[in-house]
Amino acid sequence: MFNELLQSSVLIGILYSGIRLAAPYLFAALGETVAQRAGVLDLGVDGIMLMGSFAAFYVVFETGNLWLGVAVAVAVGALMGLLMAVISVTYQAEQGISGIGLYLFGLGLSSLLFRVMIGSVKGVSGFPILRIPVLSDIPVIGEIFFNHNILVYLAYLMVPVIWLLFDKTTLGLKIRAVGHNPEAADSLGVSVNRVRYFAVIFGAAMAGLAGATLSIAQLNVWQENITNGLGFIAVALVYFGGWRPLGVLLGSLLFATVNALQLWVQVKGINIPSDLAVMLPYVLTIFVLIFASGRVRQPAALTKPFERSG
Amino acid sequence: MSNATGRSSSSKRLGGDRLFDALLPAIATLIGLLFGAILLLVLGVNPITAYGSLFQGAFGTVSGITQTLTKATALLLVALGICIAFRGGVINIGGEGQIIVGAIASTAVALALPNLPGMLLIPLTLLAGALAGALWGGIAGVLKARFAVNEILSTVMLNAIALQLMNFLLRGPMLDPEQAAAGTNVPQSATLPDQVWLLRLVPRTLLHTGLILAIILAVLVYIFLWRTTVGYRIRAVGLNPSAARYAGIPVRRYMALAMILSGAFAGLAGAVEVTGVHHRMIEGLSGGYGFSGIVAALFGKLHPLGAIPASAIFGGLLVGADKMQRSVQVPNSLVVAVNGLVVLFVVASDYFVKRRARRRVADVPPAAMPPLAAAVAAESQG
Numbered sequence: 001m002f003n004e005l006l007q008s009s010v011l012i013g014i015l016y017s018g019i020r021l022a023a024p025y026l027f028a029a030l031g032e033t034v035a036q037r038a039g040v041l042d043l044g045v046d047g048i049m050l051m052g053s054f055a056a057f058y059v060v061f062e063t064g065n066l067w068l069g070v071a072v073a074v075a076v077g078a079l080m081g082l083l084m085a086v087i088s089v090t091y092q093a094e095q096g097i098s099g100i101g102l103y104l105f106g107l108g109l110s111s112l113l114f115r116v117m118i119g120s121v122k123g124v125s126g127f128p129i130l131r132i133p134v135l136s137d138i139p140v141i142g143e144i145f146f147n148h149n150i151l152v153y154l155a156y157l158m159v160p161v162i163w164l165l166f167d168k169t170t171l172g173l174k175i176r177a178v179g180h181n182p183e184a185a186d187s188l189g190v191s192v193n194r195v196r197y198f199a200v201i202f203g204a205a206m207a208g209l210a211g212a213t214l215s216i217a218q219l220n221v222w223q224e225n226i227t228n229g230l231g232f233i234a235v236a237l238v239y240f241g242g243w244r245p246l247g248v249l250l251g252s253l254l255f256a257t258v259n260a261l262q263l264w265v266q267v268k269g270i271n272i273p274s275d276l277a278v279m280l281p282y283v284l285t286i287f288v289l290i291f292a293s294g295r296v297r298q299p300a301a302l303t304k305p306f307e308r309s310g
Numbered sequence: 311m312s313n314a315t316g317r318s319s320s321s322k323r324l325g326g327d328r329l330f331d332a333l334l335p336a337i338a339t340l341i342g343l344l345f346g347a348i349l350l351l352v353l354g355v356n357p358i359t360a361y362g363s364l365f366q367g368a369f370g371t372v373s374g375i376t377q378t379l380t381k382a383t384a385l386l387l388v389a390l391g392i393c394i395a396f397r398g399g400v401i402n403i404g405g406e407g408q409i410i411v412g413a414i415a416s417t418a419v420a421l422a423l424p425n426l427p428g429m430l431l432i433p434l435t436l437l438a439g440a441l442a443g444a445l446w447g448g449i450a451g452v453l454k455a456r457f458a459v460n461e462i463l464s465t466v467m468l469n470a471i472a473l474q475l476m477n478f479l480l481r482g483p484m485l486d487p488e489q490a491a492a493g494t495n496v497p498q499s500a501t502l503p504d505q506v507w508l509l510r511l512v513p514r515t516l517l518h519t520g521l522i523l524a525i526i527l528a529v530l531v532y533i534f535l536w537r538t539t540v541g542y543r544i545r546a547v548g549l550n551p552s553a554a555r556y557a558g559i560p561v562r563r564y565m566a567l568a569m570i571l572s573g574a575f576a577g578l579a580g581a582v583e584v585t586g587v588h589h590r591m592i593e594g595l596s597g598g599y600g601f602s603g604i605v606a607a608l609f610g611k612l613h614p615l616g617a618i619p620a621s622a623i624f625g626g627l628l629v630g631a632d633k634m635q636r637s638v639q640v641p642n643s644l645v646v647a648v649n650g651l652v653v654l655f656v657v658a659s660d661y662f663v664k665r666r667a668r669r670r671v672a673d674v675p676p677a678a679m680p681p682l683a684a685a686v687a688a689e690s691q692g
Contacts, residue, residue: 043462047650083654092664093657096401096462097608101653104601108646109349115641116353224643232466239460275478282470285463286453293458 008140014264015144018257020218023148023155024049024210025252028234029241030162031206033248036238037166038199039179039301040088043099045207046231047106048080052211054110057222058117060124070151070212077208080106081201089196092305103231111224118222126220127151151209151217156249158206163245175199179299182306192306207231233285240288242296251288255281331663335609338655339623342648349647350640360640367633368626374633376515380587382625384409384579386524388603389610389617390531391447391575396612397535398568399548404450404465405576405600407472408443412577413584414479415442417591420502420584428505435506436581443577444570446472451569455562461569469600480593499591508586518586527575531614544568576600598646602628605649608656624649 028045035042042048056073060066080102087098127149136146166172174195177185182192214230215222237255241247258281266274347357368378388405395402416439423431446468453459480497489496508518535541546554547564555561583595606624610616627649631642 087654087658091658091661093654093660096403097396097604098654098657100403100601100604101650101657103650104605104653105647105650108643108648108650111643112349112641112647113353115643116355229466229470232463236463236467239463273478273482275474275481278477279471279474282467282474286459286467289459289463289467290453290457293460 010264012140012143014257014260016147017260017263018253019144020148020152020256021259022252022256023152024213024218024230025234025237025256026155026158026249027210027213028207028231029237029248029252030158030245031203031210032235032238033162033203033241033243033245034165034175034206035200035203036302037179037243037299038175038196039182039299039304039306040085040196040200041095041099041235041303042081042084042088042102042200042203043096043232043235044080044084044102044106045099045204045210045234046227046229047103047110048077048084048204048207049211049214049227049231050106050110050225051080052077052208053215053226054114054211054222055208056212057124057215058113060126060216061118061122064124066127066216069216070209073208073212074205075208077211078201078205080208081204082197084204085197085200089193089200089305092307095303107225114222114224121221121223123221124216126215127217149217151213155213159245159249166245171195171198176299178306179301182301182304186306186308196306207234210234233281236285236289239298240285240292242292243299254288255285258284327666332611334659334663335611335620335652335656338659339609339648339652341655342651345651346644346648350644355638355640359638360634360644363638363640364627364630364634364645366630367637368630372512373515374629376512376517377629378622378626379521380516380518380625381628382621383518383521383524383586384583384597384599385603385606385625386528386617386621387520387579387582388576388599389607389621390524390528390614391443391572391579392604392607393531393610393612393614393617394535394544394575395447395568395572396607397548398544398565399551400451400454400565400569400572401462402447402450402465402569402572402576403462403600403604404447404468404573405603406596406598407465407469407600408446408573408576409580409583409596409600410472410476411446412439412443412580413591413595414476414484414580415439415577416581416584417484417499417502420506421500424503426505431503431506432508432585435502435585436578439581439584440574440578443580444574446577447573448566448570451566451573454569455566476591476593480591484591486590497593501590502585504589506585507589508582516587518582520582520586523582525618528614528618535614540567576603579603602649605653608653 028049032042032045052073055076056069059069059072084098084102087093088095129147130150132146136142166176174185174190177190178192178195186192211227214226219226233255237248237251240251262277262280265272265277343361347361350357350360367374369375388409391405392402416435419438420431420435423434426434450461450464450468453464454461477497480499481495484499485495486498486500488500489498508520511517511519511521535545543554543559543564544567546557546559547561551561579599580595584591588595602624606620607617609624610620627645631645634640635642
């Protein structure tokens with residue numbers, strides 16, 4: 001097994017899949033990072049992704065227009081985010097529980113819409129591979145990094161974008177402020193709830209995009225509960241990444257590569273039962289959470305609704 | 311709120327407010343169903359036909375009612391665990407996984423001891439399920455207590471791990487030898503020895519004595535949470551961890567305990583499903599009870615006795631949804647979406663309770679308020 005694993009073609013294949021599979025985690029976890037840095041835990045990511053992935057699939061199935069699919073997925077994600085923001089920011093609901101509500105809503109509604117509007121599992125032709133000229137000709141590196149569909153590149157592009165947002169813009173400063181010390185932000189004239197609305201809706205739009213990546217760029221089909229808990233992993237990756245874009249990138253890559261490895265083990269029929277191999281990423285996540293906790297302080301006002309005193 | 315007239319007028323309103331608060335979950339459910347109806351209209355389905363078939367299926371016939379109560383049994387057990395966890399300030403999303411490991415453990419015990427008389431085997435089997443669930447919940451509880459690992463995330467991971475464990479066992483070590491011999495390989499365990507089957511309350515239906523057990527446990531959980539020191543401490547930790555710490559309560563240990571107990575009830579639900587309904591371990595046994603149990607618990611205002619009618623209502627929704635799907639071809643996932651809306655509306659409606667609580671902080675002892683409201687009241691007072 002190990003000899004085979006160390007063959008360069010196999011390694012390249014696993015790393016290539018790792019890069020590719022990380023894309024939906026990246027979109028969802030980076031979006032969730034923005035929401036959490038503003039102080040809102042959106043546990044409904046998986047439900048938002050389900051709605052986004054269905055919306056994208058349906059549009060592409062009916063029109064064949066991939067970018068229209070992406071746009072609709074982002075819009076549907078944003079709408080789900082608006083619902084979450086109303087419940088969690090305005091009505092100050094307990095965020096872990098409201099997230100479960102949003103998840104169930106997305107899970108049920110996407111299945112319902114699928115069964116009424118499409119009926120049976122069908123395929124679409126998703127985003128094609130876009131080889132980057134010159135770069136994709138580099139041996140090994142080119143094969144692994146520059147031979148993907150456009151949404152994968154976009155997912156990695158979001159890492160520096162979110163980093164710039166946090167560290168170089170006034171909006172990012174406001175987001176961090178309302179998540180760290182909302183009273184101080186408020187006294188400086190920042191509208192805490194407005195910033196939180198923006199962060200939650202933005203994060204949810206990214207989750208919608210993550211869903212679209214699944215349904216029209218990776219799997220190119222839609223089935224009920226297509227995410228299979230991916231959105232919850234994305235929330236865990238935010239903790240793992242210490243609420244920083246680079247940490248989230250690292251976590252997504254690690255998780256996706258372990259996943260790719262596990263898929264390879266399954267396909268090869270190596271004497272580890274496949275069900276146990278599938279467990280591996282989840283076990284890893286728990287250990288990673290143990291390791292990550294205590295190292296990094298979470299945003300001080302995370303899950304705490306804001307209300308002016310007096 | 312120091313002025314006396316304000317206080318007396320709010321006292322007068324108190325009765326009406328209480329009634330309103332008690333009815334909030336019901337109102338939230340009606341709004342959820344209303345949204346569902348609008349959705350059905352948009353999709354070109356007649357909501358009256360759909361809901362008519364749903365309620366007829368759930369509550370309209372004897373067979374429907376027994377199915378509803380069978381589902382309510384599992385839901386109630388899970389919901390009792392959720393009451394303990396949420397009251398203790400820990401959010402247990404791991405019901406699904408805890409149900410699965412409970413079902414696995416109870417199946418293993420019953421199959422391993424086929425010669426024990428039922429009097430011994432039944433309690434042993436149920437205990438095995440509860441212990442396995444307690445262990446599964448306990449992992450999350452201890453990780454939270456010792457390493458500050460967010461229990462929402464760890465329970466989600468543990469759900470996935472339990473699911474894969476079940477897939478592995480039902481296709482390998484626990485696969486029914488008959489299935490293996492016939493080569494059909496339907497992923498299920500062998501049938502349990504029949505002395506461990508729970509008695510059926512109504513012949514030729516699935517309704518079993520587990521329902522009585524669950525109702526007795528609901529009363530016991532109520533006594534535990536409101537009449538014992540340990541239960542009081544769990545609630546104190548959930549209401550206001552820093553005040554509890556001041557009072558000398560080891561907060562983390564009680565949070566872990568709440569999670570362990572919560573897991574035990576979900577594990578017991580798994581064991582009861584195995585011994586009462588299926589008489590073997592099957593795939594998909596957890597059936598989403600881990601999540602619908604949360605909905606039922608919230609609907610019952612996290613009160614163990616409130617969870618009894620709540621479980622019957624949501625059990626009915628699940629049964630009715632299947633009937634609706636069969637008879638008028640409206641997908642049963644409608645009910646999952648409605649459940650989600652109910653959760654959203656119930657947690658959002660707590661806002662109004664909280665606001666009023668803050669206005670009448672001086673009048674009402676915190677014990678009379680719902681947990682979230684009381685915590686806010688305590689904070690704004692102290």
